[in-house]
Amino acid sequence: MPLTHWTRVGGAVACLIGLVTTTATYASPWIEPGDARARFALQKLADRGHFDRTVSTWPVMWSSVAKGINSSVTSDATATAGAMAYLNAEQQAQFSSGTRAEVTLAGSSEQPLVQGFGGTRQEEGQATLDLQWQGEYWALGLSPSVVANPTDDEEYRYDGSYLAATLGNWVFGAGAIDRWWGPGWQSSLILSINARPIPAVWLNRKRDIAPASSWLSWIGPWNVTLFAGQFQDERVIDDPKLIGMRVTFRPIQGLDVGLSRAIMFGGEGRPENGSALWNALTGRDNSQDGGENDPGNQLASIDIRYGFSVGNQSMGLYTQMMGEDEAGAFPARKSWLLGLDWTTGFLNTDQQWFLEYANTTADDLFGDAMPNVTYNHFNYNTGYRYHGRNFASTFEGDAEAISLGAFQFFDNGDNLSATISYAELNGDGVVRTVTPDPNVQYFIPANNQKVGILNLGYSTDFLRGRLELNLRGTDKKIELASGELDQWSAGASWRYRF
Numbered sequence: 001m002p003l004t005h006w007t008r009v010g011g012a013v014a015c016l017i018g019l020v021t022t023t024a025t026y027a028s029p030w031i032e033p034g035d036a037r038a039r040f041a042l043q044k045l046a047d048r049g050h051f052d053r054t055v056s057t058w059p060v061m062w063s064s065v066a067k068g069i070n071s072s073v074t075s076d077a078t079a080t081a082g083a084m085a086y087l088n089a090e091q092q093a094q095f096s097s098g099t100r101a102e103v104t105l106a107g108s109s110e111q112p113l114v115q116g117f118g119g120t121r122q123e124e125g126q127a128t129l130d131l132q133w134q135g136e137y138w139a140l141g142l143s144p145s146v147v148a149n150p151t152d153d154e155e156y157r158y159d160g161s162y163l164a165a166t167l168g169n170w171v172f173g174a175g176a177i178d179r180w181w182g183p184g185w186q187s188s189l190i191l192s193i194n195a196r197p198i199p200a201v202w203l204n205r206k207r208d209i210a211p212a213s214s215w216l217s218w219i220g221p222w223n224v225t226l227f228a229g230q231f232q233d234e235r236v237i238d239d240p241k242l243i244g245m246r247v248t249f250r251p252i253q254g255l256d257v258g259l260s261r262a263i264m265f266g267g268e269g270r271p272e273n274g275s276a277l278w279n280a281l282t283g284r285d286n287s288q289d290g291g292e293n294d295p296g297n298q299l300a301s302i303d304i305r306y307g308f309s310v311g312n313q314s315m316g317l318y319t320q321m322m323g324e325d326e327a328g329a330f331p332a333r334k335s336w337l338l339g340l341d342w343t344t345g346f347l348n349t350d351q352q353w354f355l356e357y358a359n360t361t362a363d364d365l366f367g368d369a370m371p372n373v374t375y376n377h378f379n380y381n382t383g384y385r386y387h388g389r390n391f392a393s394t395f396e397g398d399a400e401a402i403s404l405g406a407f408q409f410f411d412n413g414d415n416l417s418a419t420i421s422y423a424e425l426n427g428d429g430v431v432r433t434v435t436p437d438p439n440v441q442y443f444i445p446a447n448n449q450k451v452g453i454l455n456l457g458y459s460t461d462f463l464r465g466r467l468e469l470n471l472r473g474t475d476k477k478i479e480l481a482s483g484e485l486d487q488w489s490a491g492a493s494w495r496y497r498f
Contacts, residue, residue, distance in 0.1 A: 045084075049253055054221065106122050106126045143159065160176065233387045300323050303321070313343045353406050388441050414458070457471075465497070469491075
């Protein structure tokens with residue numbers, strides 16, 4: 001990542017720090033996406049009425065968790081003991097002032113195509129030092145990594161680094177952090193942790209407080225997050241910008257609604273002035289005819305999840321719809337995600353289950369299929385991808401997949417996970433995307449393939465740190481636009497906090 005970029009975004013946030021004059025409150029970092037046990041805990045508490053906040057936008061601010069769990073949880077201890085124990089332990093470790101550090105050593109025989117909310121982008125070898133400092137009003141994280149034989153030809157990285165500050169109920173930040181937008185466990189149609197995070201500046205609410213106004217109170221607890229960043233990889237159009245916007249609200253207990261948008265615009269040879277930005281934001285000239293006036297590559301999504309109690313457990317129904325275009329001010333050329341998740345308590349331990357269906361061929365589920373549209377664009381030919389991986393669906397565009405997943409959370413802190421997917425990849429067998437960098441492995445299926453996929457994971461305490469083991473398998477090799485993947489791969493990581 002160019003040093004000048006970090007200088008610019010760091011300076012912008014440093015200016016904001018001087019504006020902070022509110023009552024002391026920790027500008028805590030957040031619960032990062034990828035922590036499946038934290039998501040299980042928060043989602044179960046929310047579904048049972050003890051945490052009246054949306055849980056479909058990640059990261060989740062620790063300040064919202066610390067002040068959002070209500071006293072009713074004490075009367076529901078049988079159902080929530082495991083969830084509360086994990087959150088309390090992580091809060092004590094993470095939500096405090098001062099300095100924290102951890103080192104992670106990881107490696108994998110091969111980076112997989114498919115990975116869900118609890119997955120990691122493991123390279124052949126990677127060493128990361130994570131340093132965090134947290135004060136009353138601001139926080140700093142530095143996360144340098146060195147990678148052996150990287151799939152994107154970047155040996156040195158700073159993913160996970162950030163500078164953040166609070167101003168009232170707002171958090172301002174700059175850096176490269178992972179995000180997950182939507183209720184899906186296996187995939188998100190608009191933004192997931194499938195690709196590396198893009199360097200950006202951002203703004204989000206610290207706590208999901210409901211409006212005080214009587215005529216807006218129906219919205220319930222709400223949140224908004226905005227970010228603006230610039231692509232750093234080699235592309236057909238270099239240096240385009242990416243703007244992301246998401247609003248979530250909870251009008252009734254258990255019902256989470258999310259509205260998201262992603263806009264790619266500007267870059268080498270493309271207009272970047274105020275008029276071009278305004279046209280992109282308002283959706284003007286949003287077409288598929290290749291016109292020169294098209295302001296950029298735009299996506300928008302709507303997601304809904306309704307969660308509720310079932311005895312001592314919880315269950316949720318969810319859907320996400322994403323459009324690659326707009327018609328009548330609404331998303332058009334749609335992809336769909338449908339899912340069901342639930343918890344169980346077998347053998348006095350906690351389990352999280354999900355069953356999820358995704359279809360990323362435009363208009364295939366409810367209309368006439370339009371292949372080679374989703375996550376592609378006639379001007380931005382590298383598409384909605386970063387360093388070879390899709391920003392959103394792990395299955396890529398023109399895919400149909402169904403996944404069954406389960407997480408087992410043991411009382412001693414050990415975790416076990418298993419996901420089985422059956423997918424048809426690249427339905428029409430055509431790769432429209434241009435792959436300009438020969439040194440990057442593009443995780444784009446090369447032709448029509450029907451494949452069964454198995455992911456297994458296990459984590460436990462080991463040598464005073466945390467050891468995670470992963471095994472991935474497919475019933476046949478997956479052919480990609482830049483090579484093929486073996487049928488079996490394995491990975492491991494060890495994290496030590498000090």
